[in-house]
Amino acid sequence: MNPRLPTIAAVAARAGSAHGSVRAQAYAILREAIVTLRLEPGHPISENELAAELGVSRTPVREAIIRLAGEGLVEVFPQRGSVVSRISVREVREAQFIREALERAALPHAAGRLGPAAAAGLDAILAEQRDARAGGDVARFLAADGALHRAFTEIGGHHRLWTVIGTAQGHLHRVRWLSPPTPDRIGELIDQHAAIVAAIARGDLATADAVLTAHLRLVLDGLDRLADQHPHLFETGELQPA
Numbered sequence: 001m002n003p004r005l006p007t008i009a010a011v012a013a014r015a016g017s018a019h020g021s022v023r024a025q026a027y028a029i030l031r032e033a034i035v036t037l038r039l040e041p042g043h044p045i046s047e048n049e050l051a052a053e054l055g056v057s058r059t060p061v062r063e064a065i066i067r068l069a070g071e072g073l074v075e076v077f078p079q080r081g082s083v084v085s086r087i088s089v090r091e092v093r094e095a096q097f098i099r100e101a102l103e104r105a106a107l108p109h110a111a112g113r114l115g116p117a118a119a120a121g122l123d124a125i126l127a128e129q130r131d132a133r134a135g136g137d138v139a140r141f142l143a144a145d146g147a148l149h150r151a152f153t154e155i156g157g158h159h160r161l162w163t164v165i166g167t168a169q170g171h172l173h174r175v176r177w178l179s180p181p182t183p184d185r186i187g188e189l190i191d192q193h194a195a196i197v198a199a200i201a202r203g204d205l206a207t208a209d210a211v212l213t214a215h216l217r218l219v220l221d222g223l224d225r226l227a228d229q230h231p232h233l234f235e236t237g238e239l240q241p242a
Contacts, residue, residue, distance in 0.1 A: 005033055007055040022056055027064040029054060034073050034084055035173040041086040041233045045074065073170045086235045089227055091171040093220065098168045100216045102161055103149065107208055109156025111200045118155045122197045125151060129193065133186045141186055142176065148193055172219060179226055
């Protein structure tokens, strides 16, 4: 049996409208359940059960599964069904490489377009992160973390870049949820975010780039240890020196 997932009608009601197509919503709900580990690696996926749970026909569920398989988050076995894929250390490292390369390339563009409104938006996101830490809400912090990095790319005029980065990050996000940051670590991450914002604001691209690079590489710390601690969640035979 799958963990309890929200119906598409409930999601639309919370959003105030039918936000996006049924196909897109089915994909979004299933992807979020996978990357947040509500559907753990190795979990069997039943199209019939998921369709009933989401309150839709099997077609959008089947299409969501195919799309997720293309991202490496689901494995489809003909005549045997589908399962949530195990976390790939190789994919985590590749996703981190892609994200680092794209975000660092976008940083000078953000610095060049940082006006008062954009700066105020970044400060508001930092305040959201601090509120989340004070309330002990890790999920809220992670959402605000993503919002800040997305803002860096969009301020520079690259509005599709975060979609590219996000699609590549499925395995990486699962590692973050497997080992969520402690309150002390969240404080360190916020300090790094604030340092990047301050460096961009004063036009110090060298510092902004150095802090961003170190910040993005933190996800690789302890990756092999996590795989050793949770071998049933990871692909076997992938552990290689970073």
